Amino acid sequence: MKFFQVKSVEETQKLIHKMVKPLTEAITMPLDHALHFVLAEDITVRENVPNFRRSSVDGYAVRAKDTFGSSESMPGFLTVVGEVKMGQVPERPIQSGEAMYVPTGGMLPDGSDAVVMIEHCEEISHLLNLYRQVAPGENLISIGEDLKEGAVLLAKGTKLRAQEIGALASQGIHQVSVWRKPVVGYLSSGDEIVPMESPDLRMGEVRDMNGATIGSLVKQWGLDFIYGGIVEDSRDELERRARELLDISDCLILTGGSSVGTKDYSVEVIEALGDPGVYVHGISIKPGKPTILSQAGIKPIIGLPGHPASAMIIFSLFGKPILDILGGGSVNHLRLTFAKVTKNIPSAPGRTDYIRIRLFEENNEWYAEPILGKSGLISTLVKSDGMLEIASESEGIHKGERVPVILFQ
Template structure:
């Protein structure tokens, strides 16, 4: 077990993610796969497309028949017929010939390109003049150009967005094997915490973290399982933690991670069987007193009680562990927003400071400005006002006004 409150870097914490395994799999209907993560490579049962097809309305031709064509010197082509949609043409195209074709139509045998209808004139029922040349393959999708039969169309570990769902449909998949959604237990602790439907008394606060953390879990593809509020009682917390570990894939406790006489999280973790604390303290602000433990192969988090601290820690540190449980390996690249800092920002060396910012652009069309929203970590309204977070590096004393920054969207 690590020494109590031995502060670890963010990189050191994230290195533990690889030691946790993805959850099990299940088969779902194609219509229900959106947002899920593929647990198998997906193949197509046919080439996509299964025939060479036009991407334009126009005339299917041999490209060589149009070489040198211009408005001053058009190429004259004999129209063999018209391609019907959904039907293989019963004629072929030779030199100096063309066939009417609509977008998506199958190219006749002998044709290798399509000239747009805008670049032709109809002289009579059987003759057109073409005043633009086309290259072989122009305005055409070749057979198998999108996806080849028997080659992986999508890799295991890919999150299914609408475009991936469309590709699975093109592959003829009516059902897919996906990782099940990880169940994430959420426990709030503290004598001062009361349910949302209760008016707080003096010294009390409503349970914000259950709602905000549940939302972050759902946005990441997990299923929040709420275990309610536990008072500052060791036995009650032990019972709740045991129940959460038995029924979920990862557990988060908010509150009880800092140094205090009534904080029982560490004591409970020391008592639970097959449990060891991996990290107690991260070089991050807000959120330094975060705990990470492994209990029976499951990640167990002790998050700060302050709402903003808990949300920042989830976004910066917990989310990659949940991605791992979800089975993600082929992640969609999320590019941060590039912006310019609107004012000087001080920072202490030895930690990564996450600062909430609002994004704005001046009316003159200048760069996107990142305006810091300053406030203590317990002020939930600062997260509502924020569009994202910027990170001030561990060896940086601050950032100057006008500095280029990258904003992690919220």
């Protein structure tokens, strides 16, 4: 087949960045509905945070120079002239030789330039014994030290997580301009595939596990998912259903039929859906070699292998960056950790291998136990916490080697 010319993982990643373009439809979204959306504009800081000098500890506001030389063996002494109430302005400034109690987050009185932690002093009848000195600026947060008015708070292309939502709320921002989320359409193909709710299976049938797995990943990444159902092994029917779903989606995913088998129509159908067409048919990778990547206009099309483990791994490695770019954000890399491998893992040079692993902890050290098995085995997915990569130039990994592990999210 003329399309089946394998690309390396690195070549595939470069082609994805070249071919996939972001959506450009901006919408205004209330902040409390904006989670997982991508900002369509820079957001600048409207007001300083904090907008007053405040203490970062429980202690006493002082003039730093009044504390110089204080120690446990030779305490300094200051007169306590009151305390600051939370949320209130200090009643008066402090003068040389004075101190004022201030709680964490409390406003500092004028005249003070440091705070002595309560652990390092002792108040006795309005006399403060100092057991250590402090430097100017110690234990306080200056105006604008957290967020400075006029600075960029969040850049265009930032995907909004809970912490970004909180930062926007701190500025009184209650609605934001964001890119419309991509809608992901999905079709399973194959005469042997039946709906997942089927109570009984006839000989040779399998339930549509991939539809549930891929759909769950799309939703987990914060995007909208349309399940288009199952298509029988018919080229005309597959093309008709694919066109219908592509019309209402921003990205189309097909599973099954990406090999070079006699009843394989996927690559022909995908190529027929629109120009520029297929740019990857085959990746030098295990599992998942017969992967298809294509573009119909501005809409990406992904042809995944039919085996569940292969489909999930390929979609995590290549589908996620495609959807990240399509959604207008930067590519969010998969979560990594490090662990020692529990056994030797051989690999064939010239091909990138992804090995499913189980993580466990022993003697305060994380270990990665390979879960070996054929790509169609469901049990290897259920037992796995992640996967490790064996680069194409490597001949394998040695037992005890500490390697990066891509975590399944």
